[in-house]
Amino acid sequence: MLAETIPRYEFPATSLHELALLSDSNQMLVPSLASTPEVAVAVTEYCNGLCAPLPRRVLDHQNYTAANVSNPNMMISTLEAKTLSWIARDRKAKRILEIGCFSGFSALVWAECVPSSGGEVISLEIDKEMIAMANKAIREQDMQDMITVIPGPAAETLQTLEGEFDLIFLDADKAGYITYFETILARKLLAPNGVILADNTLYSGLVCIRNEHNPARHETTSVAVSDYLIAFNKHVAEDSRVDQIILPLFDGLSMIRLIS
Ligand SMILES: C[S@@+](CC[C@H](N)C(=O)[O-])C[C@H]1O[C@@H](n2cnc3c(N)ncnc32)[C@H](O)[C@@H]1O
Numbered sequence: 694m695l696a697e698t699i700p701r702y703e704f705p706a707t708s709l710h711e712l713a714l715l716s717d718s719n720q721m722l723v724p725s726l727a728s729t730p731e732v733a734v735a736v737t738e739y740c741n742g743l744c745a746p747l748p749r750r751v752l753d754h755q756n757y758t759a760a761n762v763s764n765p766n767m768m769i770s771t772l773e774a775k776t777l778s779w780i781a782r783d784r785k786a787k788r789i790l791e792i793g794c795f796s797g798f799s800a801l802v803w804a805e806c807v808p809s810s811g812g813e814v815i816s817l818e819i820d821k822e823m824i825a826m827a828n829k830a831i832r833e834q835d836m837q838d839m840i841t842v843i844p845g846p847a848a849e850t851l852q853t854l855e856g857e858f859d860l861i862f863l864d865a866d867k868a869g870y871i872t873y874f875e876t877i878l879a880r881k882l883l884a885p886n887g888v889i890l891a892d893n894t895l896y897s898g899l900v901c902i903r904n905e906h907n908p909a910r911h912e913t914t915s916v917a918v919s920d921y922l923i924a925f926n927k928h929v930a931e932d933s934r935v936d937q938i939i940l941p942l943f944d945g946l947s948m949i950r951l952i953s
Pocket residue numbers: 767768769792793794795796797798799800817818819820823845846847848864865866869
């Protein structure tokens with residue numbers, strides 16, 4: 694997508710504080726709590742401390758991954774894991790599909806949310822090393838009856854899946870999000886009351902602000918990837934079969950449901 698098509702907001706404000714005030718007065722939602730990195734860290738730690746903990750064995754695998762892979766920030770954060778877990782439990786999800794398994798951290802999180810009898814997590818992954826790492830953790834945690842990691846390109850695997858899922862988590866290659874979304878709907882993989890959760894839909898804010906106020910503008914790859922998210926967010930917004938909310942949480946979390 695061409696840079697010219699990116700919406701530009703001309704904020705006259707000179708500081709984040711002024712920006713937050715201006716935005717509030719315009720009834721806009723801004724993550725004003727994260728006014729500095731220090732505030733963002735303190736707020737996140739505060740929330741983590743007061744939210745229900747993740748099971749020790751799941752955290753152990755998160756720590757193991759962090760110590761043994763070169764790009765641990767591919768995993769959802771602890772607070773995001775708790776948030777997704779809360780949503781899954783609140784919705785009483787029984788069948789969860791995840792696109793993008795990585796080392797299996799989020800799959801283990803999902804497995805804690807579905808019923809031990811009749812619950813199922815299917816996670817799609819293309820990277821053989823990651824599949825091996827995830828399967829090892831799943832075996833060690835005796836979760837193999839609950840979690841199935843399906844190897845291969847997700848776009849192909851999606852064509853083979855059957856039945857409805859209560860929750861579908863998009864967290865693989867951003868270039869694939871539109872195809873995944875379309876396949877999910879075309880193949881009726883989303884239960885009528887189900888929800889698609891799409892991660893990273895704001896991509897460091899690059900979907901909407903790429904000027905000198907956004908330090909991420911220097912990361913060429915991120916800018917290129919965020920173009921896919923711009924296209925995805927617009928694609929979903931224009932689809933009358935669904936409605937979405939894009940939450941300015943973490944790196945952007947979209948919740949998408951079918952309109953009955
Ligand atoms: C952000 S990571 C997933 C992190 C994981 N959900 C977690 O929080 O622990 C994205 C994963 O998607 C995988 N991936 C990328 N393209 C894919 C594709 N076309 N099909 C399947 N998996 C893919 C990558 O190999 C990577 O492991």
